[in-house]
Amino acid sequence: MQQTALVTGGAGGIGDAICRKLASAGYFVYIGYSSSEAKASALAEKIGGKAIKLDVTSSADIAKAAEICGNIDLLINNAGVSEIDLFTSISPEKSSRILAVDLAGTMECSRTFVKGMISRKSGCIVNISSMWGQVGASCEVDYSAAKAGIIGFTKALAKEVAPSGIRVNCVSPGFIMTEMNSRFSPEDLELIREDIPLGIFGEPRHIADAVAFLSSPAAEYITGQVLAVNGGMVI
Numbered sequence: 001m002q003q004t005a006l007v008t009g010g011a012g013g014i015g016d017a018i019c020r021k022l023a024s025a026g027y028f029v030y031i032g033y034s035s036s037e038a039k040a041s042a043l044a045e046k047i048g049g050k051a052i053k054l055d056v057t058s059s060a061d062i063a064k065a066a067e068i069c070g071n072i073d074l075l076i077n078n079a080g081v082s083e084i085d086l087f088t089s090i091s092p093e094k095s096s097r098i099l100a101v102d103l104a105g106t107m108e109c110s111r112t113f114v115k116g117m118i119s120r121k122s123g124c125i126v127n128i129s130s131m132w133g134q135v136g137a138s139c140e141v142d143y144s145a146a147k148a149g150i151i152g153f154t155k156a157l158a159k160e161v162a163p164s165g166i167r168v169n170c171v172s173p174g175f176i177m178t179e180m181n182s183r184f185s186p187e188d189l190e191l192i193r194e195d196i197p198l199g200i201f202g203e204p205r206h207i208a209d210a211v212a213f214l215s216s217p218a219a220e221y222i223t224g225q226v227l228a229v230n231g232g233m234v235i
Contacts, residue, residue, distance in 0.1 A: 004028045004072045005215075006065065008056055008109055009079030011036035013178030014128070016043055017204035018076055021212045023047035030069050032056075034079065054079075056105025057097075062112050071116035074215050077106040077127045077150075082180060087141040095142045102146035107153055110168075114161060121165045126214050127154050128207070129172045129226065131234040147172075151226055158224030167223040169214045174230025176202040197232030 005022050009015040010031035016039075019029045029047060032054030033040035040051035052068050055061045056079045080102045083094050106127055117123025132140055133147025151170055158168040175181065175192055184192070193201060210229050213219055228234060 002026065002028050003074065004030065004069065005074035005076065006030040006032060006069050006072050006109075006113065007076040007078055008032040008054055008105070009034070011039040011043060011051075012078075013180070014173070014176060014204045014207050015078045017208035018078060018211050019043060019049065020047055021205070021208035022074070022076075022215070023049060025212055025216070027074065030065070030072070032065065032079065056109055057100045059108070062108055065109075066112050069113075071120060072113055073117075073123060075110060075113045075123075075125045076211060076215075077109055077125065079105055080128065080147075082140065082143045084139050084183075086139060090142060098142045099146050099149075102143065103149040103153070106150055110153075110157065114157075114166065117166045118161060118164045123166045124215050125157070125166070125168045126211050127168070127170045128211075129154075129170050131172055131174045131228065131230045134172055134226070134228070135234050154226070155224045162223055167214075167219070169219070169223060170226045171207055171210045171214065172226050172228045172230070172234075173207050174202050174228070174233045176204060176207060178204060195233060196230075200231060202229060202231060 005027040007019050010019050011033040019031050023029050029049035031040045031044050031049055031051045034055045044051040054065045127150050129150040130147040132144040133151050136144045154170040206229050210227050
């Protein structure tokens with residue numbers, strides 16, 4: 001029987017690459033999207049998957065996704081937002097949204113879909129954090145806190161569900177060239193590149209490869225871990 005996967009934030013740069021990689025590995029992929037319906041639908045047609053409306057801050061959307069997807073084998077918690085601003089300047093609304101999407105959304109999607117995995121005694125969850133969740137970033141305090149929370153959540157849930165045969169791991173991207181990072185000027189990008197020991201920017205495919213590995217039988221003895229994909233920027 002074909003295995004099934006759900007990727008939240010599946011229409012974005014990293015999400016798109018993950019969906020394509022999992023489809024090439026034989027998964028039927030549900031592409032969760034919040035607002036990018038056209039992108040998600042086009043991707044679903046290309047990879048033979050299904051686009052589903054999934055705002056991870058909406059309990060109704062999560063419940064509907066559970067009805068559509070049923071018992072999935074793999075959950076990729078990739079949906080996320082960020083904001084660059086001084087900690088004292090960011091609005092309460094923006095702060096709340098970052099925590100709601102990045103951390104609470106990851107937790108609530110996992111809470112819903114892990115139930116079926118527990119009943120079947122098998123399953124895999126991969127959460128997407130950030131290198132700033134490991135070391136923190138000035139002017140991205142709320143984002144760093146949310147991503148650090150994902151790491152703690154990953155480790156705790158991994159311990160709790162391991163006896164049920166479920167693995168939970170985390171991928172921690174470095175600077176990846178996506179639309180989210182298009183806000184940087186060429187001068188800023190060059191300064192960032194100089195801080196990366198390998199001297200190159202990450203690409204969405206690098207994160208997709210890491211996710212595919214952690215989701216595969218090759219990682220059957222790995223759980224509760226953080227796989228950093230950052231070109232040596234954070235070690």
